[in-house]
Amino acid sequence: MDFLSGFLTRFLAQLQSPTLGFLIGGMVIAAVNSQLQIPDAIYKFVVFMLLMKVGLSGGIAIRGSNLTEMLLPAVFALVTGIVIVFIGRYTLAKLPNVKTVDAIATAGLFGAVSGSTMAAALTLLEEQGMEYEAWAAALYPFMDIPALVSAIVLASIYVSKQKHSDMADESLSKHESLSKQPVAAGDYPSKPEYPTTRQEYLSQQRGSANQGVEIWPIIKESLQGSALSALLLGLALGLLTRPESVFQSFYEPLFRGLLSILMLVMGMEATARLGELRKVAQWYAVYAFIAPLLHGLIAFGLGMIAHVVTGFSLGGVVILAVIASSSSDISGPPTLRAGIPSANPSAYIGSSTAVGTPVAIALGIPLYIGLAQALMGG
Template sequence: MDILATIATTILEQMQKPTLSFLIAGMMLAALGSRFEVPEPVYKFIVIVLLLKVGMNAGISIRDADLMSLLVPGIGACLVGIGIVLIGSRTLARLKGVSEIDGLATAGLFGAVSASTLAAGMAILDDEGVAYEGFIGALYPFMDIAALVTAITMAKLSAARKTATNVTINAGGTMTAGGPRRAPAEDTNMIRDILVETLRSPAISALLAGLALGILARPETVYASFYEPLFRGLLSILMLIMGMEAWARFAELRKVAHAYILYGITAPILHGLLGFGVGMIAHELTGFSAGGVILLAVMAASSSDISGPPTIRAALPEANSSAYVGTSTGLGTPIAILSIPLFIALAEVFIRL
């Protein structure tokens, strides 16, 4: 009972903090039919500034980081991204009313990372005075790319299997279905194209640019004078936008199977617990901080809202965007952000913050 009381108290306290309250305010504005809106160019500017800030902070920290301390959580993040897609392929993609390609596209977004959710998690931990590794932002591409490549590859292989048209009657009376066999080089080229497309996406590009600047240059002055002071204010506006967007996307979910609603509600929590477990392993092996464990769980709980949708749309044009974008933005993102206090509470119980 003490554990449940601790978790409940932490969640209630965090709901009053700026990051979560701005998200809830955005949802309320949309629910009340407010005409408040933030222009698209402003939204893109905010995202770029936040990702450059996260990337530079990670790059600056990587300079002095121990290789093993970075490698273990990096591999863990990659495995979590792949694992989330594999779980989705065995659950959502097999439910009634869900096509395999739509299910995999949705699982890919849920395995990838939301920049806004990661930024929200960092802000909440900063407010609480919970320390975390500065290189945590460098784990973003590990999980993001692994999930997107896995989901798109599985979806394309599934589509290729379904296009088999040649049927051969064997001597024993059995039938063998087959079509033109894909050459290994074709699969290699497909994976390479997915990697290139993902790396070129705005979110990943901004993050990697900041990462490179942090490692190779000396951006501390501009980081401290421009990016750091703007971070919290811009994040609050982004949370308003995300809340309004989430409410607007609820309407799209009515067009698809109820399975997506169930998945959108439960997946962020389950994926976050998976990330928390992997973070605990890294904690035991390398001394990965409690804050790092929390943020790894936050990344696992999140679903991509910036880099993922255009990547999925370009690679899988046949997938239903109402399904994967509606589920991700309408349910996945707000639930992931609102679940951050849960992971903080778990860290208090198991790691003793």
């Protein structure tokens, strides 16, 4: 009982943090149709600055750390990203009025990582005085890229099989019409031009249905995305150079102020996207509410295994859970637009921005921090 009451107290206290306050403020401003706008160029600059700061701090930490400590958390991050996609493929895709391709794209976006959500979690961890490995931010690409690759591969295989299935139906229809044509005396019917059964046709085409999905272009596009590029640039500079002076004098002091602007923009965007979410099945809203919390709890459990086995900090466990609960808001959408062009952006972007991101930030982060603090207290 003490565990539960302590957890609820910490959870409610974290909901009053400035970071979450700006998110909620942005949602309220948009809901009352305020004309306040943040220019897109400023938004992109803010995101770049935040991810550079996170990357620099991670690179500096990696330089002085034992890389073997990262191995198990990195493996868990990779596994979580892939598992999230398969969960969406075999849950959301099975619900009424949900198109399979749209469900796979949505799962891919929820498996990918939001740099802004991660930045918000780092700020809250610092406010709560919870220690974490600075290199934990480097877990971002280990989850982000496998999730996007898995989603695009699954969608490509599904679309290819559907195409071959349609061709099989058409082939059988033609074959049946030809088989009914009379044969002149003395003539022999030629070898059927089409397979005799739909199953036979699909069996012949199974190999081609699983071919043609090139993995490297997907990885390349993910790496070239603005969010991941900024993070990896910061990691490389922190690892290979000595940026401590500019980091302490410029990036560190601006971090929280810039994050508050980003949260305000994301809150306004969340309310604006609700209109798009109404255009698709209500099941997307249900999925977008439940999935971030479920994904985060899965990652939290894996992180606790790393905590017991390798001494991975509870703050690091929280970061792993947060990036699993987040859904990509910068690099993921354009990657999926290019990789799964048949998917409806209103479904996956609306689900992520209107519901998924607010849930991950306003409920997920306090939940995982509360759990970690309760375990520390125990």
